[in-house]
Amino acid sequence: MNKGHLIIISGPSGVGKGTVIKRLMQRHERLRFSVSATTRQMRPGEVDGVNYYFVTKERFEQMIANDELLEHACYVQNYYGTPEAPLDAMLEQGYDVLVEVEVQGALQIRKRRPEALLIFIAAPSFAELERRLRGRGDTAEDKMQKRLQTARWEYDMAAQYDYIVINDTVDAVTDEILAILTAESCRASNRMQFLKEANEHALSPDVGAAETH
Secondary structure, X not given: OOOOOEEEEEOOOOOOHHHHHHHHHHHOOOEEEOOXXXXXXXXXXXXXXXXXXXXXXXXXXXXXXXXXXXXXXXXXXXXXXXXXXXXXXXXXXXXXEEEEOOHHXXXXXXXXXXXXXXXXXXXXXHHHHHHHHHHOOOOOHXXXXXXXXXXXXXXXXXXXXXXXXXXXXXXXXXXXXXXHHHHHHOOHHHHHHHHHHHHHHHOOHHHHHHXXX
16 A cells, blocks of 8 residues: 655635635545644634644643654744654555645645645735735734735745645635645656556466466
């Protein structure tokens, strides 16, 4: 069995990553979501091990010291990171594993796992991204400007990703990402084991004997 693909998805706040990921999970039966670890408090309705692995600050810092995290960062005095062990277990079972992470985390992963597939989700235009952010109606103007500034930086960094997809409609962007995954699975490096096994089977003495009867 071939290992699964490690898929990293990033994009600015407001671009619709959560909705796209939910649709991908519905349409790709061999896709699994990597659950992050965090030190922030659990919110109502969240489930440990489903939304996040909720750990103490001491435990998280131990995970950093033990090199148990694929990437990690600190936001608003809380740690967030991607545990390697459960992710690697799913990859070994042949599942494609999706990690949703900010640009900085994605570039950390690229250094540790150069084979990872980095996909950046963008809005149809920056004006549309701003419209979506403002449409939420829950962000003060000073924070809005910071989000827009961050989004501009993220767009500049998108050139370091393997693919950029445009979230015009959820179905269209999901189709594009699924097409990317299909193409990646057909790479020669991913199919050589199949050809090797097929060739060994063709050369098997048992196969040749069966064909003479």
